[in-house]
Amino acid sequence: MAPLSLIPQTGIPGPLLLAVLASYLLGSVPFGLLLTRALKGEDLRQLGSGNIGATNTMRALGRGWGLVSFALDCAKGWVSVDVIAPALVMAAGDSQLVMCGAAAVLGHCFPVYLGFKGGKGVATACGAIAAIDPLVVLTAGLIWVFTIRLTRYVGLASILMGIGFPVAAWLRPSNDTSLLVGCTLLALLVLVRHRQNISRMLQGTEPRAGQGPKESPGDPNHE
Numbered sequence: 001m002a003p004l005s006l007i008p009q010t011g012i013p014g015p016l017l018l019a020v021l022a023s024y025l026l027g028s029v030p031f032g033l034l035l036t037r038a039l040k041g042e043d044l045r046q047l048g049s050g051n052i053g054a055t056n057t058m059r060a061l062g063r064g065w066g067l068v069s070f071a072l073d074c075a076k077g078w079v080s081v082d083v084i085a086p087a088l089v090m091a092a093g094d095s096q097l098v099m100c101g102a103a104a105v106l107g108h109c110f111p112v113y114l115g116f117k118g119g120k121g122v123a124t125a126c127g128a129i130a131a132i133d134p135l136v137v138l139t140a141g142l143i144w145v146f147t148i149r150l151t152r153y154v155g156l157a158s159i160l161m162g163i164g165f166p167v168a169a170w171l172r173p174s175n176d177t178s179l180l181v182g183c184t185l186l187a188l189l190v191l192v193r194h195r196q197n198i199s200r201m202l203q204g205t206e207p208r209a210g211q212g213p214k215e216s217p218g219d220p221n222h223e
Contacts, residue, residue, distance in 0.1 A: 013089075030119075039061055044057060054073060075127055152209040155194050165186055
């Protein structure tokens, strides 16, 4: 059996591989779905937009529980970076932290527990990036607030926030490019996950904040 310190097949140090796997499994936990099932006895995927994220949880359970869902999704990213990575990887640097944060985001978007059909990953990304550099999330968060107040499109706010991550990381006073690369890949993932939102906004059928989806329930491409 290969020693834990190195997995020859991948060339990835064993502790880092375990940290990435643990982060992915944590990211896969569908808190919005679990909260809705526990409090309402229903499947969140069959309500509202069908998305498992905080926005649809808010539709199903109200603003308060939607914010709880958002906080828990953020916590998945934060714990992956600030707890799991340091616990399993000795002297974890930015690159290892970014890998664990990215694994948590991928877990939320493609959860193994739900047949790899998950949410958009923005909240989990916020938690992961905040654990590395809170100013990056603060900057992108201001973009989200400004966009939602101006347009009331949650999808557009999330897209512009995602784009804001690499811009804010580029302005970061550090020579380490790991966070910039991670944020750039995240921005591409956000764009891909919101492609249907973009299409509906161009068609004028995207619901604004406070409105229900204009299409049938269970469409996972809505927020």
